[in-house]
Amino acid sequence: MQRVGVFICWCGTNISSTVNIDEVVAAVKNMPGVVYSKDYQYMCSEVGQNLVKDAIKEHNLTRVVVAACSPRMHESTFRKAAKAAGLNPYLLEIANIREHCSWVHKDKKAATQKAISLTKAAVAKAILNQPLIPGEVGVEQRALVIGGGIAGIQTALDIADAGYEVDLVEKTPSIGGKMAQLDKTFPTLDCSACILTPKMVDASMHDKINIYSYSEVEEVNGFVGNFEVVIKQKARSIDMEKCTGCGICLAKCPAKTALSEFEEGLSKRAAIYTPFPQAVPNVPVIDRETCTKFRTGKCGVCAKVCPTGAIDYEQKDERLNQKYGAIIVTTGYDLINLDSFGEYQYADHPDVITGLEFERLVNAAGPTAGKLVRPSDKKKPKKVVFIQCVGSRDKSERGKSYCSKICCMYTAKHAMLLRDKYPDCEAYVFYIDVRTAGKGFEEFQRRAVENYGVNYIKGMVGKIFPTGDKLKVNGVDALSGEVLEIDADMVVLASATQAKPGASDVGRMLSISTDRDNFFTEAHPKLRPVETHCAGIYLAGACQGPKDIPETVAQASAAAAKAIGILSKSKLVNNPCVSQVDESVCSGCLACTKMCPYEAITEKMVEQKVHGKIRRRRVAEVNAALCQGCGGCTVTCRPGAIDLKGFSNKQILAEVDAICQ
Amino acid sequence: MSVIANNAAVKNAQAFEPLIVAFCCNWCSYAGADLAGTSRLNYPANIKIIRVPCSCRVNANFVLRAFQRGADGVIIAGCHPGDCHYMTGNYYTRRRFSLLKNLLAYVGIEEARFKVDWISASEGNKFADVMNGVLEKVHKLGPNRKLRDSRWRR
């Protein structure tokens, strides 16, 4: 017979205002197996925990039930307390009488009855609990960072500086990401390249960091501490050992027909290219779709001019298998495609550009060498209209319902840069709301208005009518109710940010979830912002949601700290709530092996003595290190030969019975 | 489904206090229920939640047992397909209980008494809505006698 102790928390008034604690205490006394009960104002406090510990010792409790807040909140707290008192922590159960009871019900009588019922279920389950001992697994002391933008670079540097090996995988030929494309950064207007390039170089020089550029993660298996990853290194067509980055091939390549990705299509690049001069690694790639050699078999100019013989047309994709203890996802964001916003003429008129294109147009290293001119006729604009929220805060099919967060600030920045370069050029900003929550942000935006004379108009643009060499912008000032028409020379659209198109595939590969907008979901929106629900996998940067550079870098360091927390351990404990097979009952049908998401169940042969005879039988076997405890197998198993520790068939049936009493 | 509508239903059925057992997966729906609590949303106390690691842990036995023991409705809630914490668990849930739901309807259990839905950790509102929705329908149906063990006293 088990000796159950029940502890009922008031949670100040959070529980006690809706649940009559006295009634619960009285009811608990009559529950089968309960030998002790106690209520207290804050059971999670040290005093409260001591009540639990003392009672376990004093009353020889063999099972403990705490009726309090959600187990997702304090289960581990109370388990630790139980352990400290010498009780196996898995002999403790939580009854959730706060989130699932006092906070959602108003009727005190009904809430009290429900609290009793939930506690009774927890008692019934606890009686059937078994002591569980977590297993241990080793930790591979190496981290994988997926994505080489500022988030990935910062994470890699932080982990490497802590002394652990880091592999940084970047899909494009160079690390640097979106930040490398930016001209200046808000709210300080310091040059983006000036602050990013040193970090890129640090990463490439760091002896603990290996950069796999032009590479992709193809497969991820395993679990925290022991991820097994396949990295695909795409064929660069260049021998990275031999290439010195002299750049002769880039200049001599005759196929300069591709639009430069880095320059947002505002200029052309050669078939053999490095995305930008400060690329890391400074080794070009051959874009095989553009390259004449690959398309027709003729040409080969780059190979002829290369002084070191680094060009290798025969190079093939290579696959690399590597083990990691932790993974950090920093895959970044994209801008939405504006094709469906025909009223803004983005696809039809060259002088309607995106904010990112504006960055390139004002950048000294950009396609116009920093001379801000209209793409159509290379003339200096006299009136520029900026439109914010193009696709952001847009519930319709063509937009994104969220705020893209960075546009208000970069639009202010753009308008200031414009007015700075051309004081005689007028700047108009159409906005729905201006959001400047950030250190120095509000002051920055006000400077645009007050010192730089940027005209801010609360309202939107209905349509742009290209008329002659002007863009007739039909807008509204919603505050005054004036309908406006502006003859602009150029229009800059603050297009919404979005998750990378492949994010959900990456998510599936890593078994981390994505939200409705395909941004990766953090484990808790407030308290676990860089963790995912998958232990050992962390998030940083705009792949988790729109973010500016300061936030991204902060998150990157946070994710690095979390990863270091794993890497610094030599052993990790397992969740002991895993499946186990009763071999005497298992028929060996192995249906469980077919559905197990972790391939944690295999078959094995056992010898059994039946009626004096040895019988060799096939049965299922669970690898406790791989099993994550979903319990799916237990349902495929008709006779119940496979059961889940901590959530056994008997335990759940007992809960059902208790709840229904 | 509004609380107001639900209160009306309560008035109509007066003495009938349904019992609804909800199996919620730990990672999404149980967390969604927690969020409903944190957001102080309202749903009636008739709904009682049993935590399971994943909706794929729910055995058909459990559902039938709840009905045997006097539940007037049973709910299984898990992560949205594609978002399962265990990668693919709820895809199996979807198949298993699509069939069981049809089977229960086939032997004459009113469809509204058994509900499977996907509720993510961020859908506290949906959690309350789903619970209120089932309760409202069960209210209209009245107490469940089918499958109920005549010896069991609630």
Place this chain on the structure above:
Amino acid sequence: MNYSYYPGCTLKTKAQNLEKFALHSAQALGVNLVEQEEWQCCGAVYPLSTDEIATKLASVRSLAAARDKGESLVTLCAACHQLMKRVNHDMQTKEDMREKVNNYLQLDDNYQGESKVIHYLELLRDEIGFETLAQKVKVPLKGRKVAAYYGCLLLRPKEIMNFDDPERPTVLEDFLESLGASAIHYPYKTECCGGYLSVDKEEVVEQMVDNIIRSALEQGAEEIVTACPLCKYNLENSRLCSKGEISISYFTELLAEALDVKEA
């Protein structure tokens, strides 16, 4: 290929040209448009309120008749097309309305939005294909500078009409190019002409059509084609048009001309 064809009342009176040339051309293209029996006026404007059923019944009758014949329903008038398409969409998606309409109509078979509604232009584009059309052109409209005017009813709302990009449609331009004409692009091609406001608020309509024609003229258009009788009326009523600066015709007239069946 057989199609059920819904003409609508305007095509039998003031817009006979829209129909006549369409039918001649269809014949030349080997398409059999069979006018529905006992069709009724669709009501000209789609009732936007949720609580109107009676004004949608005529459309459902036509839709159901096409369903019973197993044919797609072809429309020609932009207003009729909008109505047919939206009522059909309602019948597909709004359970409540579906139930009420079927209760009322007592058809042999309940109608659930099974029919496919296509506009004559969609027939040309998707079923015949502009390339095939171009091959059948006998008298290419070389040198004609034609601006296509879409109006509203074919394009919006996009999710339901599914006709073309509502902001940057190309079907009429592609059509014109296939006839050998030069299609003039101008930003006002999708702006509203004022529609039925001409009954009540002529002064509002005046400015709307003015904008449209001016924009077309600016881009060098010499004529405008449209698919809607009311658009044509409003455009023709404008000052610029009265002055003879530009002419308005139905797209089917140019089609018949190019196929050399205008006088068939």
Place this chain on the structure above:
Amino acid sequence: MVSREKITPDMAKKEVVRICEISDENIVDCMQCGKCTAGCPAVHGMDILPHQVIRLLQLGQIDQLLQSEAIWSCAACFTCASRCPRAVDISKIMEALRLTLVRVKGNNRLDIEKVPKLLDKNIPQQAIVSGFRKYVK
């Protein structure tokens, strides 16, 4: 003159609820960006701008709207609806406002007796039928 009492938001007003029901649109979705007004081709005929129409509804100021010319200047061209970032179909709200008026007996926008004189010989049936559908019950 603006009186303070007049600008108290009253979303629960019966008429506003009715407008939302007839149109099946959610006026709280609107965040007053003004995109509808900016793109409205008939805006020059409006005394109250489209986004202001929604704002007044949000504030429960329905009387002003029912007296306005704006609702009669809307050509139901759906330009606003197709561009609205909040997926609010204003053309449906305009229609609901018109219906609120014409459904009251004797409240037709057009005097049927006078209609024949309004018409010229070229006006298509479509215009007349549409006009009747929009202006008369």
Place this chain on the structure above:
Amino acid sequence: MEKIKEEIRQIAREALTGKKVDIILAWEKGPLWYDSYPAFFTKEEEVDSLTWDSFCINNLSKYLLEETMADKKVGVFVKGCDALAFNQMMQDNRIRRDNVVVYGLPCPGMIDPDKVRAKRLNRGLTEVKQSGDELIFVTKDGEITVPAHEVYYDKCLYCHYPNPVVYDQLIGEKVAAETALDRSERFSQVEALEALSAEERFAYWDSQFSKCMRCFACRNVCPACSCERCTFDDDDLDILGKAREDSEDQFFHLIRAYHVVGRCIDCGECSRVCPQDIPLEKLNRKLIKDINALYGEYQAGLDPSTKAPLVTYQLEDADSFTAGEKGGKGT
């Protein structure tokens, strides 16, 4: 069948004498006209009583459970439906394939004794002979010929797999696989029930389930019910008592049907052996019908290498409980 019976006997004799197998599992004629029951043959001389006639309805595959057979080498005769059962048990790893020699028997159909009685053909019946699509009932008073489909089991009339889908050796010629009745018709009774109201359906099933004596014959005969220890026999789990209680009958039947989802080969043996005539096939077929509709046609036992519907999934699987799409207006 007469000719094949002789062939079978010969094969059985040779297999036993040649020590190819230790046991032959086949049918033996009993004292009653409809009695052709399963029998083990270990000696050559026993084989004379081996039979093959239109009453060999019993499925022999179920006897092949590895624990039943220990390590003996068995030769077994399988009809079409028995072969599906064999495959299903293979899929469940309940048969040691290398210990079994499978002799396939194309099956013309089996006679339902109840139909014979209904036609009063059983009076003085001595023998039934098959002749094409007709059966000749030899009685003391002479011979009566009836069309075979009039006396075959209903399930045989829907049978799609009269020819064994697995065998080591096929005996005789394959028979035509056309079914006497449209195969989709096998769901007609399910559809009839579906068309009733919930109350009517419950009343129907309640009256059926309450007849149950929990003899477990349905389970024991079922090739899909091959667990080492059935969950209903798990006293510790306490899900099924011994008392006369409707809810437990309902529980048993629902879970039994549910446990054979994706395994049920639709052989109909459960209903046939039910002493209370509970129409269990209407439960099984409901589930088969839903699987086919939701996840595509699946025939259990056809190919042991395919994954059963409940241990696999598709990303875009339909379900029966979420109405409409996510999001959109009004949600």
